[in-house]
Amino acid sequence: MTKSNGNIHATMDSPAGRLLLVGRESATGVELDSVSFTTEHDPRGSAAFGHVQRQLAAYFVGELTRFDVPHTERGTEFQRRVWAAVDAIPYGTTISYGELARRVGAPRERVRAVAAAVGANPLLVVRPCHRVIGADGSLTGYAGGVPRKEFLLALEGVLVS
Secondary structure, eight states, X not given: OEEETTEEEEEEOOTTOOEEEEEEXXXXXXXXXXXXXXXXXXXXXXXXXXXXXXXXXXXXXXXXXXOOOOBOOOSOHHHHHHHHHHHTSOTTOOEEXXXXXXXXXXXXXXXXXXXXXXXXXXXXXXXXXXXXXXXXSOOOOOTTOHHHHHHHHHHTTSSOO
């Protein structure tokens, strides 16, 4: 675990690739600020992220279907609305960007804005933006790469790998 600019950083290996966990200290402990894929490795440990790592490990072995980790609030009001709708997508299911736009009350012409909000999700895996797909069923875009999106959906039983 390392600290820089008040943020706490750690890495953990997962079946989908190495994850970079970034958090911020709060009065109640460490709040998760972002989860992303990385090639870097922090060999110093990550005790501050134990609760997050346990949940991620349980997810990757199929024992956890919904995360419950304290995280920071960020993003615009619109992004937070989209992210809340993404959080509500059940494990093992997918929805289209158009359906997600409908769920957040965005008009059809705002589907690209909804997609951009999904793409700005700072909590990969934890906030399941991998469950949002193209209207034709295609696995469009994912900040961790489409192969990882495919892996996560296969893990959840949506796709046959």
